[in-house]
Amino acid sequence: MEKLNLYDAKTHLSKIxxxxxxxxxxxxxxKNGQALVKVVAYREEKPKRKLGFMLDKGTVSDTFIEGFDRMNESEIKDMFEGKYE
Incomplete structure (x- = not known):
């Protein structure tokens, strides 16, 4: 971190x-060896994504959930048993 005296900073502010x-x-x-301010670059912070933003925005039917659990059940079983190519 560079340290400049006040006079130099005023003279070259735009360059700094x-x-x-x-x-x-x-x-x-x-000023006189005592730090007065720190000049830092401004960075726009992206808003953090909020978890649960879709909560209570829709529903999933029970039949879909039950079907999802059984989806490709036999193919997966075959892969684990080494029967699936």
Whole structure:
């Protein structure tokens, strides 16, 4: 992290901002050796996906669920027993 004095930062502010935005590396601006501020690149945060957003939005019939559990049952059994090619 680069540390610049206040006078240099005022003189070259646009250049400093472009460099921080390009590299993402923060810069500390100091006065008399004491850190005053840290310039960091702004990154837009993507909204986090919310789990359960489809809860209570639809239904699945019991017959589908029962059929799903038996789907390809014989083929799967054959694969485990080595009969399926």
């Amino acid at each position: 901002i472009q460099e921080v935005a390009r590299t993402g590396e923060p810069v500390v601006i100091a």
